Amino acid sequence: MRQLTLPFSYLFCDMYFIILLATVLLCGVVDAGKYCYACDTGDSSCTRQQRGNAADRFCNSDCIMYVNTANGHTVRDCAKEERTNCSLIQNKRNCSTCYENKCNHEPLF
CATH class of the missing domain: 1.20.5 (Single alpha-helices involved in coiled-coils or other helix-helix interfaces)
Structure with a gap:
């Protein structure tokens, strides 16, 4: 047993x-998914805390490689259009180098 x-x-x-x-x-x-990663700190779909996070980390719009999961557009396009559902889908190889060189922040990944 x-x-x-x-x-x-x-x-x-x-x-x-x-x-x-x-x-x-x-x-x-x-x-x-809680954070809206966009350079546009006036994004109404983000809370104040989320906008602060975005402004701190993503200071150079040329570095941004995020897409809107709803329509596949880039964040820059998303900021012009619906601005909702901007979530973290990053090209890590390109962005991390750019953050270190131009933003003087640690890479996100």
Whole structure:
């Protein structure tokens, strides 16, 4: 009987770990979507705190490689159009170098 209980305890631990990992990953994705990464600090779709974050980190519009997930346009286009749903989809290789050289900030990734 003890041999039967051992595999079930391992299964429970595995499931617990998987659920915990999934929760952490999901929270990270949701948290990334909270911020509106756009150079336009007057963006009405961003809260004051989010605008401050954007102004601090993305000081050079030439560095911005983000897209609007709703229509696939760049942030610059998004700022002209709907300005909603500007979320973090970055070309890491290009942006991180640009931040270091021109913005004097640490790269985001």
